[in-house]
Amino acid sequence: MIAKCSVDYAGRLSAHLPLATRLLMVKSDGSLLVHSDGGSYKPLNWMSPPCTLTVGEPDSVQTDAGITETWTVTHAKTGDKLVVSIYETLHDSAHELGSDPGLQKDGVEAHLQKLLAEQIDLLGDGHTLVRREYMTAIGPVDILARDAQGASVAVELKRRGDIDGVEQLTRYLELMNRDPHLAPVSGVFAAQEIKPQARTLAEDRGIRCLVLDYDAMRGLDNADGRLF
Template sequence: MRVIVADCSAEYSGRLSASLPPAKRVLLIKADNSLLIFSELGSYKPLNWMAAPCTLKDVTPDSVEDADGPAPEHILRVCADKTSDVLEVSLYHVYSDTTYDLGIDPGLIKDGVEDHLQRYLSEQIDRIGPGSKLIRREYPTAIGPVDIMALNADGEHVAIEIKRHGGIDGVEQLTRYCELLNRDPLLAPVHGIFAAQTITPQARVLAQDRGFECLILDYDEMKGREDDSLRLF
């Protein structure tokens, strides 16, 4: 990662045209040659940028002043590989030009995604009712895996569909699973539970009309109930 702080201007040409007048800004140049221009104020988005795949060239112009002011010390010219787009950044005075090796980034790890909800609910299956037992997560069917298959206190099968934000599409998905599973005499009757952190009013009405139970999942509270009985410390 190369970070440049400089007085600069920029011209973008190609499918659209845009320009930035001279001002002090921060330039980020990544290992793939993509270049982003940031200002002190404004949102997190860059003022202008060229995304990879692209080619970057550092050009030293002739030191000749024109009517618009002094010539730039350097010009960074970034050309898109697949289009005619060009971003040209003129650097008039460079305050800092530093390169860092950031290494390989492991990526963003999200907390509270559907897989986490599924794991916690499988470990806390009593949330669907006292006496319930887990059969398995990702229960296979011919049209895809059911998030959780369980038995209720009466020994009847329960198919659970889990979403972060439950909408009508999730109810329809649970409907397809239950219709298929109830064709198997060894499983029927199979009840359905639609579980989510939030459920839209329309989805709740549809789920109840289909005979499904709606279950709101409090992720923070579920996370706080992690079983630590086998931990030494």
């Protein structure tokens, strides 16, 4: 629906949208989205499900102000309330969409980890996989491997290699190097992109940096890409 409207929200905060022409989207679960003709994907205002929408007639004061209809959307659990005052309806249509199969995504850290585990020699010739998500007292190391000489190698994987990731790997290495079964453990910081600051910090701590080419790794994995 396209309508001239003003919107008031009272819930976790109070907010008001002055009179303007906007797009109103009512989903089948009762949720409501108020969009302007620009900006990002985030609506100007909204109500998340579960919620209920009730359409009401304006009182005499509201009618005099030019309001033809009022929509009230309430969130049962939280008590949040959204009130849309409609002044003029420019377009109104309803459609049955049916359920959506949902988004399939990949390319995240999990997939990167799976690919690197399969192509463990990217760490260097003769490397072998010990296991993914190797558990330590302070959390799981993304990948534990052994180099050609049999020495332990701990790998921290990130999509974007930042300082935080280096710190994380440093903590793991410190801990693992106290374990006589594992020590000495060297570290590899692997990411699709490594920030200069992160690289400097890592190399300063003797951690090797490895930039991963995701497309190439995926191409090696299976050549039948879904896209294009």
